[in-house]
Every structure is written in C-alpha cells, then in structure tokens.
Amino acid sequence: MTYRLCTMEKRYVIIFSVKVLFSYSALAFTIDFMVDRSTNRTEGGCEVKEVIYLDHAATSWPKPPAVGEAMLHALDVAGANPGRGSHRMAVQASRVLFDTRKVLSSLFGISNANDIALGSNTTEALNLAIQGCLREGDHVIATMAEHNSVRRPLEYMRRIRNVEVDYVPVNAAGDIDLVQLERLFRPNTRLVVCTHSSNLLGSILPIGEISLISRKYGATFLVDAAQSAGIMPVDVQQLGIDMLAFPGHKGLLGPQGTGGLYIAPELDLEPLLHGGTGSQSEAIQQPLVRPDRYEAGTPNTVGMAGLAAGVRHVMELTPEAIYKHEWELTQHMMQGLSSVAGIRMLGPELGQPRTGLVSFTVEGYDSAQLAFQLDRRYGIAVRSGFHCTPLAHESAGTTLSGAVRASVGYSTTSQEIDALIHAVNELTIPR
Incomplete structure (x- = not known):
C-alpha cells in the first residue's frame, strides 16, 4: 500500500x-x-x-480481501436485525451470526457454538468473564504478564466486591514459577486468569499446566487469547480452558469491533449487559438461554461476517503454519538487531518459543522517539510505550523507558524485517 x-x-x-x-x-x-x-x-x-506494517500485535493489517467482501455482502443481504423478525433479511442476519459461531467453534475445539458470546473486543469479553464470575470476598490469581484489560477489571472488583487479587511474578523472559503459582491458592480462590502470550515479551505461558493446577483446587480458569487466537493452536477441551476471551481484529484477521468469550456449559455468569435480545421479550429478566443471555442489544452483524471470513482464512493457512512463519520472522529480526550497539531485546532468548513480536530498548535512545523516527523516516509502523501492561514492564525492568515493539503477521515478509533491521542500525549510529 x-x-x-x-x-x-x-x-x-x-x-x-x-x-x-x-x-x-x-x-x-x-x-x-x-x-x-x-x-x-x-x-x-x-x-x-x-508502509511497512509491524504492529500486528495491536491490529492485523492488511486483512484478507475476503473479509471486506463478506462485510459488503452482509450489508447487501443481511442488513436487518438478527433475531428480531421472521422476514428473510432478519433470517439472513441470524445466519451470519450462526455461521460465525460455527467457524469459531471449529477453530477453538468448542462442542456447542452457543457457548460463544459474541461481542466487540477482548476487553468486553474479559469484563464479562471477570465481573460475571466473581462474588463478594472471592480470591483471584493472575500473572504479572496481564494486560490492563485484565488488571483494571480485577482492581474494580477489589473496590466494589472486596475481591482479593494475587499476581504471580514473571521473570525477564516472561516465564512463571508453577510451584509459586500453586502456593497462592486459598479456599476462596474462585478464578485464575492468565494471558496465553505476553503482548510485551512474546512469551507463551504454560496454559495446560495452569489449567490442571486450577482444577485441582476447584477454580475457574480464564485465558486471555488476545495474542494467541489464530496465531497458534488453541483448543479449549485439550487445554482445559473454562473461559476463553479472544479478539476478532488481531490473529483472527477480522475487523475491529469484533471479539467474543467462550463460556464452559457448566458456568453461569451474571450478564454484563441487560436489555433486548429478541427472545423472551415478555420477560423482565435477561433470558437464561445461551447465547442470548450474554448478548443484549443490536450486534455487529456486518463485522461478524468479516470475522467469519478472517477465521476461514486462518483455518486455510492453519494456525500451526502461521505460528511457524511468525516465529521464523522473529528469529530473523532478533539475529539482525543483535548487532545494534546498546540494544536489549525483551522476552525469550533466540531459539525459544515466542509469538510474533520482539520488544526492545536501545541504550541512550528514547523508545517513543525511536518509533517516531522509524515511521517518519522509513515508513515503518511499530508500537512504543508501555503497551497497556505496566506489570510486565516492571518484570522486564523497563518501567521508566518503555520499549519499542515490532510485531509481525501472516503477510509479513523477510524483506520487511530486513528494512527494520537496516533502519534501526542507521538510526542508532553514533554521531
């Protein structure tokens, strides 16, 4: 472009x-x-x-052509309100949402598509999960790798419901100590929240092992898949995930304003929103039936059509192939940047598993200014600052400096990584 x-x-x-x-x-x-x-x-x-776009951890771009085509088609034939009538356009709109749930279920190993509550983003999904699950005086365990989309709702629950929260430390590589995690459990531990992959460090947390520990103590296990959905295999059954919050606009390649929450069938969350669903309109309470219970108001049908198209593209490529492609690009990036004087790359070492991002600092250079110059002089789009994850920056020792984050996607090329390496080297040449 x-x-x-x-x-x-x-x-x-x-x-x-x-x-x-x-x-x-x-x-x-x-x-x-x-x-x-x-x-x-x-x-x-x-x-x-x-433009060389290296900000996929924030939002994937460009989208597959099928995404925009599906959205325009939905505007043409499914522009009515789903579940709010029996005429053909309303039925078409309902079918769009049904198809989106089905393709998401296939990707995530979900047996009942109605266990997916569609919404606008991961933040909304996490708020539904956290606020809907926790009761007065409950205890929660989270990690220091969490995004503010987890931390702020937990702090809100601390204020209004006297919920107690413990954060498991994360080391500089983004790893947690499972023994230390298990020591934090109490009789009133209701919820364990964990990001699948750090949006700063790129580390991949041991979801399967954390799930086993959570089940041992009878706690519900919530996973934030903002950096893993569509980018690596995620199966809620195999990994023992009770709730999975996911964005539509990142690794699933859909448009912004889409996302959702998988809720295990045995869980009964209090809805985040109350209002019209098109079903049981005579009742004054929110319906009990899924997914209506968790989806009040007019949905983003057009966006969901785009999301379904994005997920189908991911499934054609396969998450395994996408992960391999992105991992190889990060290794190339890390090798190339290692020659920059004063550079420090955060997260796992070269050769270790990580998702498709590399965050770094350069001694003597302001991270925000470096990112600005990459854009201004070279047309390279990266993210700088604190990435809405201050606890992870505390773990990485970058609380004062922040970091530059370059993140790749399914369409990123090795030539674009070469351009970044060249630009960073040129910008940091001593003058």
Missing part, C-alpha cells in the same frame, strides 16, 4: 483515500483523512511512501 502526501500550509500531510461501494444503493464515496507526515521521495508531483 502507498500513501500519497502533499505539502499544505508549510507542513506535510498524508491523504488516505478510502473508496467504499455500497451495491445496494449504488452509492460510492471517498473519505480523505489528513495527518502530519514527512516523506522521502516524489512521484508524479506528490510525495509517496510505502
């Missing part, structure tokens, strides 16, 4: 032109967005820069 940039009022601006054709209305329109940006070359009177 290229960006065309022109000078306006003595500053550089970038103009995105997004053309969307709605076939049902034969209406086409263009949206132009403008943001500050410098450039390197001129073509046809306009400045042009190609």
